[in-house]
Amino acid sequence: MDHDNNMGGELALDRESTDEVVSSGFNVGRAIDNLAHWLPTQAPLKDFIHHNPLHAFQDRGFHEGVLVASRLYGAKPYLDLEVYQQYFREGRISESALERVLLKEGLRAGDKAIREELLRAQNTPAPSGPGAFHQRWFSERGVDLDGQVHRVLFRILSNYLDQGVSIWRMPHAGDTLWNAVARIVDESYLPFPPLSDRQCKRLLKGSPDDAIRFCLERLVGSERHYEAYLFEMLLAHPGWSGMVVMTENNRSLLLPRKVSLRDMVAIELLLEYGFLTRSLGDFEPLVGGAEPVPVPTFSLATKPIPTRIEVLQRIWHEALEWSYYEDLLKALQQTGRMGNRTPKQPKMQAFFCIDDRETSLRRYLEEESDKFETWGVAGFFGVDWLFQSAASGVPTKLCPAPVKPKHLVREVRKVDASDVFRKPKPLQLLHLTPSNTLFRGWLITQVLGLWHALRLAWQVFLPSQSRATDQSLSQIEPLGELQLLREGDQQTEDGLYLGYSMGEMVERVEGVLKSTGCTKDFSDLMVFVSHGASSVNNPYFAAYDCGACSGRPGAANARAIAWMANHPTVREGLRARGIDIPDSCRFLGAFHDTTRDEVTYFNAEELSASHRESFLEFSQIMETALQRNARERCRRFDMVSKDFSPAAANVHVKQRATSIFEPRPELNHATNASCVVARRDLSRGLFLDRRAFLNSYDPATDPSGNILQGILGAVIPVCGGINLEYLFSRIDSTVYGAGTKLPHNVMGLIGVANGTEGDLLTGLPTQMTELHDPVRILIVVEQKPELVLQVLGRNPNLMEWVKNEWVRFACIHPEEKNAYIFEGTEFVPAGIDPAVPLPEATHSEAVFGGSSAPIPVHLIGRTKP
Structure with a gap:
């Protein structure tokens, strides 16, 4: 499916069926639960924990998941081709890694036409994401609905969820969001447009579900498109939408709030209805009794077909990853053959x-x-x-x-x-x-x-x-x-x-x-x-x-x-x-x-x-x-x-x-790329350029794999979450990342926004990711491959991470000292020659000198400078 065929399209959101039409009435609760699945899950500032921004797609393979998310959110699936091409010219993507990936794709590494395309192809625009309905309010009715609604909605949410910034607390903040807004509108001596208008005020006296159904009928018309309309509405401000879901499901705020996505949706729909009524008077719904002019539909239930540019990006991306993987696995195979190097x-x-x-x-x-x-x-x-x-x-x-x-x-x-x-x-x-x-x-x-x-x-x-x-x-x-x-x-x-x-x-x-x-x-x-x-x-x-x-x-x-x-x-x-x-x-x-x-x-x-x-x-x-x-x-x-x-x-x-x-007080986890679960012998004396998580583990003391199971239960989600948040924030700093820190404003001590009335920003700022090479973390375990397979098979959640390649996984056989990589459903030989010598230095300072560039793995001697 070409990008141009997805831009501005309506989304089929049902994960199992794309043609279902609700005949027994619109189920508000089911729709809200379905929508919440696709929203960001970033916690408030005090509880910020690294996680996979595309957690909703982990049941798919990595490359399929990033393409689906790209269509859904309007994000880049990979780095721009020009960046990969520059990495290749600088030597950060190796020739051997590129050849490995081309062979995996069934292409001849020496084919001049393929090389020419890889080196000269240019990016096409990324998809714009959903927006067909809300774009029509402006193009057909001349109403900038998002601009009017967000200004009021964000102020309501920021004041309601505030954890100590506001001078004046929002009245009734201890009540539910819906009830708090309804009571403010009812008790205020001043107008609260458009919620204080007669029809909105009447709806606020009822339930959120009744308001949602009423507004959707007036705004959309056809029940078939209700859920897609709501999803477009929520994705217009994913930060606030996701924060409401996180606060609803994890009530860890110091000043607790009874917020829910259902209440927020109802209030936002009321704001849309109110502003449209003020601008247009008695208006017709977007769909009405007839179907709208057909718009391209992208379904979450189908597998996206990558464009030619996306295929090239995938090849370059895996070549970037293998340039690092080959270097690390070669080093670990060599140190494994050096015997015991820890002090007796x-x-x-x-x-x-x-x-x-x-x-x-x-x-x-x-x-x-x-x-x-x-x-x-x-x-x-x-x-x-x-x-x-x-x-x-x-x-x-x-x-x-x-x-x-x-x-x-x-x-x-x-x-x-x-x-x-x-x-x-x-x-x-x-x-x-x-x-x-x-x-x-x-x-x-x-x-x-x-x-x-x-x-x-x-x-x-x-x-x-x-x-x-x-x-x-x-x-x-x-x-x-x-x-x-x-x-x-x-x-x-x-x-x-x-x-x-x-x-x-x-x-x-x-x-x-x-x-x-x-x-x-x-x-x-x-x-x-x-x-x-x-x-x-x-x-x-x-x-x-x-x-x-x-x-x-x-x-x-x-x-x-x-x-x-x-x-x-x-x-x-x-x-x-x-x-x-x-x-x-x-x-x-x-x-x-x-x-x-x-x-x-x-x-x-x-x-x-x-x-x-x-x-x-x-x-x-x-x-x-x-x-x-x-x-x-x-x-x-x-x-x-x-x-x-x-x-x-x-x-x-x-x-x-x-x-x-x-x-940039420090660079934090920038450049993280691997996690080694092994005896210290395998990593002692290696210059790893601060790119590796190191977890001590002795395979000889764990014949059952129970110890390894406990380690991987923490290592895979924690290190994988850190790695993927950096990866996606680096790939698209505006959709998955938070952009530059400079215009950031703290909102209610729960998140940051650009300016004072913007959406909450998810992901990491560019100052934390600009030095990061977005490679999936390679988890290397010193253990027999067959035992590791048994361990992963005991925990379906861990196997999902590995089998779908959201993390890459390798083993160093404790007896053979050879490397194996997980492909498909099994470990296969990594095919890396351990005889190629590592670069060596007497001490760490001799490795990096005055360089600020990434440095390959070196073997460090014991002599101090």
Whole structure:
């Protein structure tokens, strides 16, 4: 199907049948449920979690899904051809990868005509998406309906869902959206056009369903087209539509709202009816008693036929992916043949989150000392809980989004910490007093306005390194105490257990240690390093924190798992399960601020004298590694010296974290492309350019695949969601992404919009994605292919991700050391020659030098610079 045959067409929305005509009356509830399936599922700002923007299409193959979404939303399915062609000229798409994809497509790699077309073809315009009905209101009736309706609708939704921005709260916000609007219209002494018009006011006294049916009959006419009309209406503002659905299904707002898509649809239809009545008087519906002039129809139930341009784009896209896949799989095959390269008697050990931003820090730690061993595990460290800090009265979920926690742990302030937790002085609370009255507003402006203006200017031009304005550690008190231990079975009103029993603690610690293969050779000091990110003036703050902690810093989790692992009773339970932690071993919690490249340690003052020496050495090595890590990060920043010393680079990244005008405090997950689930031997000493998630896993300890099943249950949806959000936001920054940050305005603390009256923006801004190569993540597991197939077969949801190729999946056979790639329904040899040598360097700095370009995988020696 050619693009030109889809533009502006009506949509057949039923996923099973495209010809069904409702004969028993329009079912409002069924239609609303069907429409909600296709809307974005981006959570409010405080709960922002990376996800697949095309989740509604995961039951289809990746390439089919992106084409269907392209027709539906008017988005680009791939990068423009010119971008791929430029990548090929720069060497970022390799000749071997292009040949591989051409052979897969049944084409001859040496065919000159094919090469000529690949290198010279140009893009055609992307489809415009649905809009046939609403375009007709303007073209046939001269009414800009969206322009009039959205201005009012967005103000209603923004005020109703507001979480603390509005000076005046919307009246009746505790009621349903429909009832709140109806009561405002009924009680207001001022007109509320067009809802205060006689007919609209009468409809507001009834039910939303009655209003929907009435308006659709007057606006559309034929029931056959009701659902398509509603879908066009909702897709004209997918951000607000999706936010309403998310808020309705996940009532996690701090100021709860009884909002529903049904109420919003009813109010929007009333606004359309009211504005049309004001503009046209008594108007005829778009369809009436007869069918409209036929318009092209695109059905969601049929498989789209790609255009020639889309075929070329698909070839280039897979060639871009395989250029990276070949490089990585070649490296992992070679390191697998090198034998055991981890220290036999490690002096220091640290657990990190699998996050790709921790990959380079782990490399530097191991470069600094060959007695340093690192592990990768999901950053919630197995502690599946709701955490309520001493500074907050609201419990916060600190585990992966799909997990439903059954435990609540509260933090309390120590009695002897009164000097730290002193009561704030009255002047410190001045900003919390009402400041919008005539006198107080004038007084605060005159007294404090000049001072804050000067301070703002100073921060713009000379940002400090102070943590005063960041939030990465704000959820945890420096001297707080976690109420982790539960003696009985006490529960909250919500059925949550208050803390963990000893048996449950044993299970959590055992899960972390066994899943990573860390069951022996414990060093005297072991550190759980959580992570989060500091920034100011950044509405996407949650996207920078730990995905395994539901988009929040994991500091509390690190403290909790360390406390559990240190408890004598927990260790007794572990010994009974075959894990003997010596009494000389001490666990410590820590927090890595990935923006500032700074580590904070928890409860280090409680270490014994014998452990303090180990801790001092650990912290010194960590500090050096952090500085080197900051220097590597700086190579990707524009307008930053590539000749920074490590110490100067560390100062610079701290300033970025506190700079109020900095749109790129860090690059976050930009360039993520792989996840390696394997022993550290496979990735130790590899320069992976901060592109890989690293999850420790020992196939020898998991003959049943049960450990792998648990790992993949978190890795595939979490890493896959991160990867696909970056991928689609990079491919189309206006439909799937949020465009540039510069004109963004925070709306009600739930989302961002361009200006003050725009639709909520979904996806990621260009400042987070502009350096990203949009390749699907390659998950590489060190395990026998037949066992991995069994593991995937136990979980249909995971198999859907892999079989439909929303993530690519490969295995490194633990005995053969060869790579296998999942194709169709099985693993087949990847066909990558492991004998081709990797480029080598003595240390990381020798690899990147002053370059800001992507760098292929290198093998790093042990010699420090």
